[in-house]
Amino acid sequence: MRWIWIDKFEHFEVNVAARAIKNVSLAEEHLHDHIPGFPVMPASLMIEGMAQTAGILVGAARNFQEKVILAKIGRASFARLVRPGDQIVYAARIVNVSEQGAAIEGAITVRSSTAGAREELPVGSIDMMFSHIDNNLAGAKFPEFNFVFNSEFMNLFETYRRDLNVQLPAASAADDK
Amino acid sequence: MAMTKDEVFVKVKEVLTTALAVDDDEVTPDAHLTTDLGAESIDFLDIIFQLEKSFGIKIPKNELMPDTNSPDLVQNGKLTPKGVAELKTRMPFLDLTGIEADPDVTKIKDAFTVDSLVNYVMTKLSA
Numbered sequence: 567m568r569w570i571w572i573d574k575f576e577h578f579e580v581n582v583a584a585r586a587i588k589n590v591s592l593a594e595e596h597l598h599d600h601i602p603g604f605p606v607m608p609a610s611l612m613i614e615g616m617a618q619t620a621g622i623l624v625g626a627a628r629n630f631q632e633k634v635i636l637a638k639i640g641r642a643s644f645a646r647l648v649r650p651g652d653q654i655v656y657a658a659r660i661v662n663v664s665e666q667g668a669a670i671e672g673a674i675t676v677r678s679s680t681a682g683a684r685e686e687l688p689v690g691s692i693d694m695m696f697s698h699i700d701n702n703l704a705g706a707k708f709p710e711f712n713f714v715f716n717s718e719f720m721n722l723f724e725t726y727r728r729d730l731n732v733q734l735p736a737a738s739a740a741d742d743k
Numbered sequence: 744m745a746m747t748k749d750e751v752f753v754k755v756k757e758v759l760t761t762a763l764a765v766d767d768d769e770v771t772p773d774a775h776l777t778t779d780l781g782a783e784s785i786d787f788l789d790i791i792f793q794l795e796k797s798f799g800i801k802i803p804k805n806e807l808m809p810d811t812n813s814p815d816l817v818q819n820g821k822l823t824p825k826g827v828a829e830l831k832t833r834m835p836f837l838d839l840t841g842i843e844a845d846p847d848v849t850k851i852k853d854a855f856t857v858d859s860l861v862n863y864v865m866t867k868l869s870a
Contacts, residue, residue: 637785640762662792665804667785669792697785701804701812 567595570722571615572656578732583659584623586726588615592650607648609690612656612674613639616692620658620670621714622723624696627663629735630715630723633708637667637697644690646676653677655686667697746868751798752861758793759857762786772858780857787852790860800867806833807863811848822846836862 572586590597590607597605617636625634648654654676661669674689699708756770763780776782782790791802809816809826816826827846831839837854 638789640789662795664788664792667788669789695785695789697788702784 571611571618572726574728575619575726575730575732576655578623578626578727578730580623580733580735581627581660581663583657584619585658586615586619586656588654588656590648590650590652590654597650605650607652607654609642609644612644612648612654612690613642613692613694615654616656616658616672616674617694619656620672620694621696622726623658623660624663624668624670625715626732626734627660627668628698630712630720632698633700633712633714634668634696635699635714636694638695640693640695642690642692644674646687646689648676648689649678651678654689665698665701667695667702670694670696746865748861748865751864751868752857754797755794755857755861755864758790758797759860762789762793770857772856772861774857775853776855776857776860777853782852782855784852794860794864798864798868800864802867808851809848817848820848822848822851834859834863 571588573588575584575586577583577585592605596608596611600606600608621634621636625632654674657673657675659671661671663669670693672692672694674691675686676689677684677686679685752772756767759765759770759776759780760767763776763782763786765780769780774780776786776790787807791807794800795802804810809822809830811817811820816823816829822830822842823846827839827843830837830842830851836859838856838859839854842850842854
């Protein structure tokens with residue numbers, strides 16, 4: 567099992583917003599372990615799914631040059647359970663992005679079908695903040711190597727963006743040297 | 744019409760109660776953001792974003808905190824005398840006696856009180 571909590575992007579507008587989906591399968595261990603006998607998707611892992619969706623959106627805004635780390639979950643509320651067979655939709659919107667980091671508003675919905683009728687219903691909302699850790703306000707130093715957006719991630723991103731035309735910003739002048 | 748200091752305080756208080764998840768009555772003018780209200784470094788970015796939105800102002804990078812990547816101002820995680828002097832000029836309402844004794848950059852945020860933020864916003868609004 568890999569720490570990958572979204573399956574693909576449906577929409578990706580650099581600097582603005584992204585929408586990713588995750589299909590929930592009964593084959594996944596965590597569904598069985600969370601509430602034995604009543605398989606539901608844990609809210610904590612939906613926060614992770616939103617963090618992956620939003621973190622990639624924040625990374626793309628700076629062409630994956632920054633080390634983007636989830637630094638704060640300002641608010642998270644959940645109103646509906648997500649069950650096997652459902653499809654989770656993570657919609658992340660950039661509220662603000664600066665050299666130091668970014669603020670994100672996220673909305674989670676679920677697409678499910680009951681007796682053949684498909685519907686999309688609200689699940690929850692999350693406000694989160696990401697830090698560009700090399701420019702963070704604490705002044706701490708980190709390794710030069712980008713351990714967030716490494717080659718393994720970039721390969722994954724190629725899979726994610728395969729169906730989409732994602733226009734990344736040009737590399738900065740400093741990177742061309 | 745220019746906002747009064749009390750009006751600015753009310754809006755700053757709103758920002759801090761949201762960003763730091765503290766109660767209204769904890770946000771007093773002399774409360775320190777870190778030691779009294781529990782703010783961490785990412786909270787300062789949250790507060791900056793929310794102040795910008797709430798007051799329609801722009802808070803440029805390194806205005807509240809010195810540029811830690813500038814060897815002129817910060818060396819080995821400590822403010823240089825020039826760094827301290829610059830911070831004093833830019834933020835005259837901060838009590839920097841602690842920083843002068845120990846110029847560790849991570850300690851700068853401990854100097855911020857609610858009142859110093861209100862004063863900072865007042866200067867931005869009148870600029």
